[in-house]
Amino acid sequence: MDIANHTGLSYTIFHLLGIPGLEDQHMWISIPFFLSYVTVLFGNSLLIFIILTRPSLHGPMYLFLCMLAGADIVLSTSTVPQALAIFWFHAGEISLDRCITQLFFIHSTYVSESGILLVMAFDRYIAICYPLRYTTILTNSLIGKIGVTIFLRSYGTIFPIIFLLKRVTFCRTNILPHTACEHTGLSKYACNGLQVNIWYGFFVLMSTVTLDVVLIFISYMLILHAIFSLPSQDARHKALNTCGSHVCVIILFYGPGIFSTLTHQFGHHISADVHVLLANVCILAPPMLNPIIYGVKTKQIRDQFYQMFSSASLHSTRCSIFSIFPTSPSCICSL
Numbered sequence: 001m002d003i004a005n006h007t008g009l010s011y012t013i014f015h016l017l018g019i020p021g022l023e024d025q026h027m028w029i030s031i032p033f034f035l036s037y038v039t040v041l042f043g044n045s046l047l048i049f050i051i052l053t054r055p056s057l058h059g060p061m062y063l064f065l066c067m068l069a070g071a072d073i074v075l076s077t078s079t080v081p082q083a084l085a086i087f088w089f090h091a092g093e094i095s096l097d098r099c100i101t102q103l104f105f106i107h108s109t110y111v112s113e114s115g116i117l118l119v120m121a122f123d124r125y126i127a128i129c130y131p132l133r134y135t136t137i138l139t140n141s142l143i144g145k146i147g148v149t150i151f152l153r154s155y156g157t158i159f160p161i162i163f164l165l166k167r168v169t170f171c172r173t174n175i176l177p178h179t180a181c182e183h184t185g186l187s188k189y190a191c192n193g194l195q196v197n198i199w200y201g202f203f204v205l206m207s208t209v210t211l212d213v214v215l216i217f218i219s220y221m222l223i224l225h226a227i228f229s230l231p232s233q234d235a236r237h238k239a240l241n242t243c244g245s246h247v248c249v250i251i252l253f254y255g256p257g258i259f260s261t262l263t264h265q266f267g268h269h270i271s272a273d274v275h276v277l278l279a280n281v282c283i284l285a286p287p288m289l290n291p292i293i294y295g296v297k298t299k300q301i302r303d304q305f306y307q308m309f310s311s312a313s314l315h316s317t318r319c320s321i322f323s324i325f326p327t328s329p330s331c332i333c334s335l
Contacts, residue, residue, distance in 0.1 A: 030087035043291035072287030099181035111154035
């Protein structure tokens, strides 16, 4: 463990505790973490595979969903393997550079997901308010530019945090009561230069996530106004149904984060282990449930999923039948 004093020396090695106060339960806590991570990898990878391999799903909404699934994988991979290493092997030691790299990917990916949810709201607005111009407005070229803009915004706003953290001195402690590094948790152990970090963190929050929430709210106000202006009840029901999956994902993404922020601000009586568990729920729950929500509520994805697995099952059955007759040239099974 590094030794730091008050003469300007700074910690360069930190120790993540995992879930503080529940160290003896880490092995049991690791089970839902591991199962959630496997679900994230399998569900989102399958969703990406189905969208990319099925020409009928190469529309704007599904391409944005593909971006969201990719961001979900990155967000979970940035945090869960580190948490599992702590739970299983007590490997909580992490260098300052690794810690800053981890928080960079966590925060930048979170901002990316917020931006993707915003453009998905814009997609639903165009689809409902301007259905005849939908394909001419959201061209593949525009979708590509939007995707690049989203990731440039996320990396561009979070990148200065690297330099802001590298310039400060960490002399208070090198024990981090968390499963991962994040900006607020690391900054409070700095001994100098906090004012700039605090104001820049506030600027990033207001210019990205908060702005996205406001624009999403405005988009859905316009969408609801357009829906309730439709003359047919069936048309209104169909239009509302097309937004159902996206609304569920929005609530799932922003809801835990808002609740966690409120508990930090006003829940001073809440123990540290609850705060850490809530932070992990914010990171794990949306990536795990997003592909399930879209798979269940989106008919086109559900149909393609059934079609893919029914075709695979039929091919396997045919190969099993013809394998009984090896001289038959009617089927060639490849392993």
